[in-house]
Amino acid sequence: MISFTLWDLARNLLLAARWTLLLSAIAFLGGGIGGLLLLVLRYSGRAPVKRAVALYIELLQGTPLLMQLFLVFFGLPLLGIDVSPLLAAAVSLTLYASAYLGEIWRGCVDAVPRGQWDASASLGMRYFTQLRDVILPQAMRIALPPTVGFLVQLVKSTALASIVGFNELTKTGEILTNATFQPFLIYGLVAAIYFAICYPLTFFARALERRLGLAG
Amino acid sequence: MALPETAQAETQPMIELRDVSKWYGDFQVLNQVNLKVGRRERVVICGPSGSGKSTVIRCINRLEEHQKGRIFVDGIELDADFKHIETIRREVGMVFQQFNLFPHLTVLRNLTLAPMRVRKTPRKEAEELAMHYLRRVRIPEQANKYPAQLSGGQQQRVAIARALCMEPQVMLFDEPTSALDPEMIKEVLDVMIELAEEHMTMICVTHEMGFARTVADQMVFMDKGRIVEMAPPQAFFSDPKNERTRLFLGQILSH
Numbered sequence: 001m002i003s004f005t006l007w008d009l010a011r012n013l014l015l016a017a018r019w020t021l022l023l024s025a026i027a028f029l030g031g032g033i034g035g036l037l038l039l040v041l042r043y044s045g046r047a048p049v050k051r052a053v054a055l056y057i058e059l060l061q062g063t064p065l066l067m068q069l070f071l072v073f074f075g076l077p078l079l080g081i082d083v084s085p086l087l088a089a090a091v092s093l094t095l096y097a098s099a100y101l102g103e104i105w106r107g108c109v110d111a112v113p114r115g116q117w118d119a120s121a122s123l124g125m126r127y128f129t130q131l132r133d134v135i136l137p138q139a140m141r142i143a144l145p146p147t148v149g150f151l152v153q154l155v156k157s158t159a160l161a162s163i164v165g166f167n168e169l170t171k172t173g174e175i176l177t178n179a180t181f182q183p184f185l186i187y188g189l190v191a192a193i194y195f196a197i198c199y200p201l202t203f204f205a206r207a208l209e210r211r212l213g214l215a216g
Numbered sequence: 217m218a219l220p221e222t223a224q225a226e227t228q229p230m231i232e233l234r235d236v237s238k239w240y241g242d243f244q245v246l247n248q249v250n251l252k253v254g255r256r257e258r259v260v261i262c263g264p265s266g267s268g269k270s271t272v273i274r275c276i277n278r279l280e281e282h283q284k285g286r287i288f289v290d291g292i293e294l295d296a297d298f299k300h301i302e303t304i305r306r307e308v309g310m311v312f313q314q315f316n317l318f319p320h321l322t323v324l325r326n327l328t329l330a331p332m333r334v335r336k337t338p339r340k341e342a343e344e345l346a347m348h349y350l351r352r353v354r355i356p357e358q359a360n361k362y363p364a365q366l367s368g369g370q371q372q373r374v375a376i377a378r379a380l381c382m383e384p385q386v387m388l389f390d391e392p393t394s395a396l397d398p399e400m401i402k403e404v405l406d407v408m409i410e411l412a413e414e415h416m417t418m419i420c421v422t423h424e425m426g427f428a429r430t431v432a433d434q435m436v437f438m439d440k441g442r443i444v445e446m447a448p449p450q451a452f453f454s455d456p457k458n459e460r461t462r463l464f465l466g467q468i469l470s471h
Contacts, residue, residue, distance in 0.1 A: 113314075113316075115312060115314050115316035116316060116318065118279050118310075118312065118316060119310075119312060119316035119317075119318070119375075120318075120330075121277075121278075121279060121305065122277050122279060122305060122308070122309070122310035122379070122388075123305070123309075123329075123330035123334065123378070123379070123382055124302060124305040124306040124330060124334040124382065125329075125330060125333060125334055126302070126334075129333050129334070133329055133333060134318055134329075137320045138318075138319065138320050141320070
């Protein structure tokens, strides 16, 4: 049996964590754009568009992320589209994140008092100006804690990508465990790395919240 | 058209409501309301809560849509044409019961936002305009504070200044003192009286009858979605014609 030093293990896991970070970033950016799009469609679209958006959100929130991942990974090849594990994971996490973020942000826009729409409309602002200068800045402050909360969730959800064979942090942990038979040590390290990614996010959000709180 | 354009503009009412009706579901909130407000005229609307008085003025700038009848502002009809709505909103300022200042912006930015975004006024000019109106409502020193740092009376004066920064031809006041502590009502009313004395066209929904007596050209009493009585203040207060008006005035003037 080959023996690994602790540093060997940690180094391999840290290298794999880059893929976890990349996947999280893609899903969050893609999900953010998608969520914003859903938000705008929900607020300004016609009735059938609004219903379609609502249905999309219901479907993605009402099914396990793992099933969505399987459907993309095994489904797209049936349509003749070859998908790599990274692509499948990125697509399904993006769809998943857009549904959640769209719904979270809708709640935040709804939480901005009605009077803010009235006041900005009475001053002659157009819909887009109202959103950009009056409603969204206030909604964003409300949205910050739940959005970061979801981002933390999303980082942890990327572990599911290991199941379709994407070599991120959890998958690498699994491979190393198979080679070293030290699951407690390896998965302990894996968990520590997830924590090291997520904790600063929460911390940063709290600091940002305090700063924005001054103007509120 | 016999009249030259300017003379016509003078005689044409600033605001005209013709048989305006509105329903919330089955409940009729406005029932064939007719109202003409001339240029530089100051009208005070009073009535029991739920009588539709706020709804009337919220229809004048299309914060709410009327379902029957016609509304004209400065000769422009308020209809589905979005251009008309925009033009009218630029010329009609509004002050709300709950102030509705933008909490994420400083007082100065609250005032400059609409001129810059809607009228495309350059920032420097917009800021000068804002300071001008802040001086008029007597709180120029609060320009860089956030709304939450001001008292209710100060916030409402900022709200008045914000509406004035668009240099509107008409000001609508929707119970502007109802959310204020008693000691702050006067500072807001003083600002409104000054505006009235400069003959700004105004429609005020208010229960401040002292203010109404001082500034109103016309008093309007509404009940159950209808205009029940309309008269100059002298006649309105001393000799109301309608039983319901008498009852209402008796209730609010008795204490």
